[in-house]
Amino acid sequence: MSMTEKPGRARSLSVEDRQAMLIDAVTPLLLAHGRAVTTKQIAECAGIAEGTIFRAFGSKDDLISAAVAKQLDPEPFRARLRSVDPALPLEEKIRTLVALMRGRFARVFTLMTALGTMGPPPTPEARREFTEIMGRVLAPDLARLNVEPARAAQIIRMIALAAAVPHVRNGPAFDDDDITALILYGIIGRPTSAPPT
Known part of the structure; x- marks a missing residue:
């Protein structure tokens, strides 16, 4: 481009x-400031006019609602x-x-806490789909598991959730x-023999 040419818009x-x-710009601001975030802060973060x-x-x-809906949308997480x-x-x-579950729980919990609200609990269909996904992932190792895939999914979800929520964890991370x-x-660990009497 020559010195006389103007850059294109x-x-x-x-x-x-x-x-x-x-939505991408406001989400970290919501995590930090909750509903107190200002449109000026959002505009500066996004590099746009207010x-x-x-x-x-x-x-x-409306922007906050859209950001929350995106974070609560289960499909990207399922993918x-x-x-x-x-x-x-x-x-x-x-x-x-x-890692996937703990990251999702921590982000959603932090966002809901910052906003002073809670999202809806997962539907039975959502829990069932989660169990089916986990079952497919764990299928090659079923012989090594002491529980059915649905139970393994429940255990993984329960422990990851407890570890992601500070007041439930109540101690070091x-x-x-x-x-x-x-x-x-x-x-x-796995018991190797009967416990001593």
Whole structure:
């Protein structure tokens, strides 16, 4: 480009792209500030004029609702669970599942706490689909499990949830390796013989 040529204007975003960009920008601000986040903070974070927020969503509350809906949408999370390779070693699969679940629980819990609200509990259909996904991931290792896949899914979900919520955990944090070892081996490991009498 020569010195006399003017740079072209940046491509204008569609309404959907602008909304997605604003949702991505507001989510970390909601985690930090809750509902007290200002439209000025959102605009600065997104690198836009404040009026763009209102053209894209109508109000700050509409933007917050859209951000919450995106975080609560189970499908992207299910897709990540489905992407876990059933051929991985069992220990690696469990660690991957734990990391995915703990990350989701921590993010949703932090967001709901920051906003002073709670999301709806999972529906029976959502729990069933989760169990089916976990069953497919764990299928190659069924002979090694002491429980059915549905029970394994429940245990993994329960422990990952408890570890992700600080007031439930009530003590030092667990990392993914700690949780994986707890799920796989408990606190004493697999019994090798009858306990002494």
